[in-house]
Amino acid sequence: MDRREIAALLAYIGRLDPRTIRTDEGEARYQVDQWHALLGDVPMATPYGWDARVAAHQHIRTSQYPILPADIGRPWDSYKRDRLSRHTDPTPCVDPDDQAAWTAELLGTRRAVAAGYARPAQDRAITSGRTGPDPHLQRRLREIGSPIPPAARAALAPLRPTRAAREAAVAQGHPDPLGVPCDWCQAPVDEPCRRRRVGPDGTTRGGALMPAPHPSRLDLAVQQAPQHVPA
Known part of the structure; x- marks a missing residue:
């Protein structure tokens, strides 16, 4: 005052x-x-x-x-x-690699909330609490099949081609190759394969991400895919 x-x-x-x-x-x-x-x-x-x-x-x-x-x-x-x-820090809109801008936006939001000029961001209230998850939210997630709306998923597809290709394969009924580890490049589950080259001395070289999984990984995914037996 x-x-x-x-x-x-x-x-x-x-x-x-x-x-x-x-x-x-x-x-x-x-x-x-x-x-x-x-x-x-x-x-x-x-x-x-x-x-x-x-x-x-x-x-x-x-x-x-x-x-x-x-x-x-x-x-x-x-x-x-x-x-x-009652405030949960929302993810800043700035580039996360810009640490100064990231911190400044977090602090600015907290000051605005504390000073009464912004509402607390209560993201935890969506899925936490003694009564469990919100039934309306759970029903909505079952309807759309994902917490990411289809329009947002389509907009993100060019920015994450590996993820988009994986989702498209699963939607077409093909096995998910990233659902199993790769025995060639040792990529764990949910991570894309990497280029792996063995030098004359037996050491492994390379490490660039591959747009498609190794054939052996795809074969393993087919082998472990659930078999649907006709009734």
């Missing part, structure tokens, strides 16, 4: 509790200076639930003692702690 907001808050408090009114001009100026020094970082009100006048009203209504700046500062600190405890 700036000095004008502090003066407005004190005028509001004075209407509720005349004991806080200062009739001498010097004392009134000192009172504004004192409250501004202690509450300068506290907003008068925010879009999401904080209002210093509500905190003042609550104190005057429930306490027999004259209000002090601490009676506004304590509720404000509790308000910030509560909002941050």
Whole structure:
């Protein structure tokens, strides 16, 4: 709050509790200076639930003692702690390799949430809680078959060709070659094969990712695929 907001808050408090009114001009100026020094970082009100006048009203209504700046500062600190405890950092929109921008966006979001100018991002509320996953969410996932909408999956396909080819093969009824490890390049499950060259001395060379799996890996996937026996 700036000095004008502090003066407005004190005028509001004075209407509720005349004991806080200062009739001498010097004392009134000192009172504004004192409250501004202690509450300068506290907003008068925010879009999401904080209002210093509500905190003042609550104190005057429930306490027999004259209000002090601490009676506004304590509720404000509790308000910030509560909002941050309900906030889950969303993934920043900037390049993750730009550490400075990544950190700045995280901190900026937290400050906005703590200051009451943004809603807490409660991503955990989708799948956590004592009652278990949201039934509506589970039903929706069963309908679309994936947490990634089809339109988003199509847009991501050019950016991850290996994943797109794997999904297309599975959709056509072919076995998933990345569902088994590769005995040639030693690629584990869910990771693409790598080029593997054996030098004259017997050492393995190479390591570039391959757009398609090794033939032996595909054969192993066919062997381990469940066999559907006609009824």
